[in-house]
Amino acid sequence: MLGAHVHAYLRAAAGSRAHRAGPFLIRFDEHDDAPPFNYAVPDDGLAPTGEEVAALAATFRERGRTPRLEYVPQVAPEVEEALLAAGFVAEGRFPLLVCPAGSLVEAPADAAVRLALVTDEPGLWQVARVMNAAFDAPEANEHDVARLRGVLGRGGLVAAATDAATGEVVGAGQLGGPQEGVAEIAGIAVRETHRRRGIGGAVTALLTRAGLDAGVTMPFLTPADDAASRVYARVGYHKAGEVLHISAP
Numbered sequence: 001m002l003g004a005h006v007h008a009y010l011r012a013a014a015g016s017r018a019h020r021a022g023p024f025l026i027r028f029d030e031h032d033d034a035p036p037f038n039y040a041v042p043d044d045g046l047a048p049t050g051e052e053v054a055a056l057a058a059t060f061r062e063r064g065r066t067p068r069l070e071y072v073p074q075v076a077p078e079v080e081e082a083l084l085a086a087g088f089v090a091e092g093r094f095p096l097l098v099c100p101a102g103s104l105v106e107a108p109a110d111a112a113v114r115l116a117l118v119t120d121e122p123g124l125w126q127v128a129r130v131m132n133a134a135f136d137a138p139e140a141n142e143h144d145v146a147r148l149r150g151v152l153g154r155g156g157l158v159a160a161a162t163d164a165a166t167g168e169v170v171g172a173g174q175l176g177g178p179q180e181g182v183a184e185i186a187g188i189a190v191r192e193t194h195r196r197r198g199i200g201g202a203v204t205a206l207l208t209r210a211g212l213d214a215g216v217t218m219p220f221l222t223p224a225d226d227a228a229s230r231v232y233a234r235v236g237y238h239k240a241g242e243v244l245h246i247s248a249p
Helices: 002-017 050-062 079-085 121-134 142-153 199-213 226-233
Strands: 018-021 024-027 039-042 068-071 089-098 113-117 157-163 169-175 182-190 218-221 238-247
Touching: 002 018, 002 024, 002 039, 002 068, 002 089, 002 182, 002 218, 002 238, 018 050, 024 050, 050 079, 068 079, 079 089, 079 238, 089 226, 113 199, 121 142, 121 157, 121 169, 121 182, 142 157, 142 169, 157 199, 169 199, 182 199, 199 218, 199 226
Parallel strands: 039 068, 182 218
Antiparallel strands: 018 024, 024 039, 068 238, 089 218, 089 238, 113 157, 157 169, 169 182
């Protein structure tokens, strides 16, 4: 079942930030309270008690974090009802898109943009700056770059799109370290000055192809809106489920 594989991936990706709160595994980022870096995943098939949900929320609050989860509801269909009963509110339901090897559509970028995988320190700093700017996060810092180093350290990939005329990195993205052939495309970002030129799709295609060539069998992603979904559909991604983001106000 795809959802179970996605859950296994999310648990593995938590790495050293993983923390157990009963039947929930939480990923905490001690340096960044942004929601995408702090969330829980329930055990598959879980039917949590009110006490277990309360303990989960308390664990988040003890660390100054908003109690929240990101998970595939089909894998644990009884969790949402328990969360809603405890005062949690759904942030959104996002399509779970996948791209098996035979589905990928190559998507060359604007001819004035060069695409490449990045491993060097200056390149990682430029990627972090583009990602933070695109997602309205604070100016990139050492922790943001360390997070990208961690992606590489777990066998993942980081990509950049560079304006050939100026040498400026104008697009970026990452593929997480694979878990049993499953890996997430995330952080697809394009500077506002270079949008609507196919860069986001080209970065996604590059990471997907490189991941497939390296043995990833099921790259997946969760677009934030319909516009992003259309970008990913053009390079071969299609819906295979949904992901629920839910938090306690």
